[in-house]
Amino acid sequence: MSPPASETSSSPLSGFFGVFRYSRRALGLVWETSRWMMLGLALCTLVAGVLPAVAAWVGQLIVDGVVSAMGTYQAASDPNLLVSITPVLQLVGIEALIIALIALAQRGLSAQQSLLRALLGQKVNVMILEKAGSLSLSQFEDSELYDQLTRARREASTRPLALVNKTFGLLQNAISLGSFSVLLVQFSPWALMILVVGALPVFISEAKFSGDAFRLFRWRSPQTRMQIYLETVLAREDSIKEVKLFGLEGLFLKRYRDIFTQLFAEDRRLTLRRESWGFLLGLLGTLTFYLAYSWVVIETIAGTLTLGQMTMYLMVFKQGQAALSASLTAISGMYEDNLYLSNLYEYLEQPVEAETGTLAQGALPGDGLRFEHVSFSYPGGADVLHDISLHLTPGQSLALVGENGSGKTTLIKLLTRLYHPTQGRILLDGSDLRDWSTQALRERTGVIFQDFVRYQLQVGENLGVGDTHAFNDEQRWQQAARHGMADDFITRMASGYQTQLGRWFKNGQELSGGQWQKIALSRAYMRENADIIVLDEPTAAMDAAAEADVFARFREHSYNKMAILISHRFSTVRSADLILVIDQGHIIERGTHDELLAENGRYAKLFQLQAAGYK
């Protein structure tokens, strides 16, 4: 497999300058991160840029000084060594000082760069995560966007600084080059031309190959993501149990290796082409250097140049060539960094749904929850809910019953506004859910989903996440844990509410499935003001006694609230005020337990089936 032809074969310079549009933003980002360090970088760059030419010029003065001192010393009738060497030694001292200053500037550059790298990496990562927090659930489920996010996280946090470093590096080399040119032009403008022409081919090839590298990186991000996924499955405690029992290590490792082999083959092809062309075209640069070398030597022998000038021109030409090729490589590297940054900004600029709702109170307080002819399909999929209508008032409980995949959880996702209905509308207290402020809506709902999160945090914090205002409030944790029946086992733990949960961190304690479920249940009870409580299969992992207890308490706490319950156990469902039987997204039966039994339809059949199982 290789990248599609259209993706790899664009002309080397096409769009080349267009991608520099992100340089300004990267500079802005660094400026925002630390003005002082950016100014420091600029100063050190200037010093490190100008001083090499000054050093070369002083070098010329030294050589010429030595030659003339040798002459005068040997010709003198009463030679005084000290007098002859003093001026030259002074120059040597100045040269040493310049070299020390260059070293200082370079240390300054690298110190500031490494500090900025840390600050900037953190800043960009925070930007990426903040953006992730503002994306909707459906955006998260879009694999394109997920690829973009993965690419951004893998690379882009280091790229802005790389871009800025290269910009400053370019500036430094440009300054050096400018000052070398001033010296070189005095020898011949043609020498300058030779310098430039010799370096151009390498630059063009670098530009082409860095574009290819980026396209390759972008094109294969799904495979890279699969690799990251396999790494996670093979090396994380929550999946390792199953991997071991099914003996999946070999299978998954093979797939992991195969992806690597395929990606590596492409990398190798590109690297070999890039380096071979780099070498061949680099030879042109070497050739031009030795042409210029010979020219300077001839001029010196012919007596047009002094020995000092010869040394200076050779050094200037050599260093000038290095500065020029470094500048050109920096430019093509900047091109590459810009391409990566374009990915970061594409991700950061993903449109997010504007928060339009502002209501904190509905038009008909106390009206409760209404679904009016609601239908829904996931992006790009067929309808999973059809024409759902229901009304739930405060103090009522509703149970949803149906086969796997019938749409029960989806209904809850709509109710919690994680998705919007594709048709119809949902009203809370007489106002469309879309018109409610997110904050008010979140405060009114307490939900636990069947795939609740097991945070690798302390027990208390695992409860506290249920209400960020009371995240650290131990009293509230205790109260919620009592309601969710988790207090018993929590108080028996060595560090009580401060016990670390999970296996990721030191002294972490793992809980049983049922205990985790009680934690999640208690978390829902943290929402003191919530008047819509949703439990999506909250007791599947609990024993029968615990389940009976959970529901006794649930009824007690939700007597004046709207309670919605999804369960496959009829013993829990039967006491609900209203039971909806959902089949392939349609409500096929509705009523109380007794009404539905009398109807002798699907509910009655399923109930009798389950009851028979217990006999």
Ligand SMILES: Nc1ncnc2c1ncn2[C@@H]1O[C@H](COP(=O)(O)OP(=O)(O)OP(=O)(O)O)[C@@H](O)[C@H]1O
């Ligand atoms: N994020 C999603 N994107 C696309 N389709 C989805 C998504 N989540 C669920 N579905 C599909 O929607 C349908 C309803 O799923 P839902 O999770 O609502 O069922 P459920 O009744 O809660 O099932 P269960 O009893 O197994 O929990 C299923 O066919 C499922 O494949």
